[in-house]
Amino acid sequence: MQGVNTMASTTFSGPVTSTAGFVGDVTGDVVGLVQVPTYTVASAPAATGIAGSLIYVSNGAAGSAILAFSDGTNWKRSDTGGTIASS
Secondary structure, three states, X not given: OOOOOOOOOOOXXXXXXXXXXXXXXXXXXXXXXXXXXXXOOOOOOOXXXXXXXXXXXXXXXXXXXXXXXXXXXXEEEOOOOOEOEOO
């Protein structure tokens, strides 16, 4: 497939930076911080077709910050399961 990069199973030591993001499953233990992309309710990407994805929404809990997940249709608040909203 043209334009698709595939990485074999690799073990890294030290920080890893990706400029295009990683696609695939993470297996095993994650040690250290996991940073998810930050959006506002207005700038959040469509949640369609990406169930299980995580984002940080700076105003998604009635104006307060919240971690949200895609249910395949909408971005859902991690605390209540309600759809993210700025107010």
